[in-house]
Amino acid sequence: MAFKSGFITIIGRPNVGKSTLLNLLTGEKVSIISRKPQTTRHNIRTVVTREDFQMVFVDTPGIHKPKNKLGEFMMNAAMDTLDDVDIVLYMVEATENEIGPGDQSIIAALKKVHTPVILAINKVDLVEKSSLLPLIDMYSKAHDFREIVPISATDPRTVELMFGILKKYLPEGEKLYPDDMLTDQPAKVLVQELIREKMLELLDDEVPHGVGIEVVRYNENEERNILGIDANIYCEKASHKAIIIGKGGEMLKRIGIRAREDIERLFGMKVVLKLWVKVKEDWRNSDYMLNELGYKS
Ligand code: GDP
Ligand code: MG
Ligand code: K
The missing domain is CATH 3.30.300.20 (K homology (KH) domain)
Structure with a gap:
């Protein structure tokens, strides 16, 4: 099988669990986790290299209505990346049973993007199993996602599940970074x-x-x-x-x-x-x- 490599950006409103998932997938503490929203101000690049793939993750700040120049900068940075990467992993929370204004504006933005978008419905550990199907139905009507996956970013089993799905959409290509490289952030x-x-x-x-x-x-x-x-x-x-x-x-x-x-x-x-x-x-x-x-x- 051919080697695959590419860039993945994780987007979603603050606090949905982007940093938690990134840390789970990369096994290293390079992105910032907090209960308080908008703590990730920089795009942190993290590289995961396996025998058959290399995934380069870019953690974007939550997309939100800018309140000041810093907010504006963060939103632009997040939106600019979407067309430049190979996969957009969009995260929402299973605890919300309707699509709020924040997610509506993200979905509207995604419609202008050509990159494949995978939707991860996170924090499924916090809801009844029976609530998942209606949620999946709701999101599939809102946008044509390539895949919709219910996950829990705090569950170690999510690692192999996510890598399996992401690999499907990763293009064939050579290694972009050395094996032992973890992040290119200064x-x-x-x-x-x-x-x-x-x-x-x-x-x-x-x-x-x-x-x-x-x-x-x-x-x-x-x-x-x-x-x-x-x-x-x-x-x-x-x-x-x-x-x-x-x-x-x-x-x-x-x-x-x-x-x-x-x-x-x-x-x-x-x-x-x-x-x-x-x-x-x-x-x-x-x-x-x-x-x-x-x-x-
Ligand atoms: P970000 O703002 O999207 O990067 O969100 P964080 O990764 O900082 O997570 C926000 C909060 O949600 C933290 O307290 C996490 O521990 C919690 N969290 C993330 N994923 C899960 C999950 O799958 N289940 C539960 N119960 N909590 C989660
Ligand atoms: Mg974060
Ligand atoms: K956070």
Whole structure:
């Protein structure tokens, strides 16, 4: 059998389980998971290589109505990718028994795309089996999907199920990346995302969404196997700064420790991480800041 390779993008509204599925399929923690929506701001590329295929995954941010420049950037980035990839994997949740406005606009966008679209109805573990057929029926009437698959991104059996389906639609082709390659994201972006993830885990809803992270120093000492990273955390208000730093610096310390542990695991190096918190009002509407923090189009 001929080798197959290609690009797959996972799209869907925030919180449907895109990052969870990607992590399940790739077995590595490179995309950011959170209960809170819209935590994945960058397209994270993850490569899975098997004997008979190579799949390159692009995790897009949820498609949503833009509220500011950052939102606009995220939506454009998501929509632009659709025609450039080989397969679009569109995810929805089994817990919703009608197609809401968010998904209606995604489906409308999909109608303009030539790429094969597979629909995964996720979180089937949360609903009765009997509710699945009506759901499949509803979605098949809404769009001509190549396949509709009920899945649970938290169930390990989903790995082989998904690879089987995706492989059917993957074009024949050579390996695009070396076998051992996991992601082509610049290390700095992964570091930013990991710091953001820790803030989402540890802080109140309101604060982390107003936060931007900039890696200002990234120094790899290969001889000593040490990675030195300095990063600025930009927030919008002095009150947010106080929350992020915490009493006696406790919170910032916890964020730093958790992020450092993950970065060490991911890069296999000892990491020295220094974090600073800075107030920068309205940075999300500044072209300059978006550019500085890596949200470039
Ligand atoms: P994303 O915004 O689409 O990337 O969604 P995430 O992957 O961050 O998932 C959002 C939340 O849904 C997390 O709390 C996940 O643990 C949860 N989740 C994802 N897939 C499933 C699933 O199949 N079943 C259940 N019960 N929860 C899931
Ligand atoms: Mg995500
Ligand atoms: K999320």
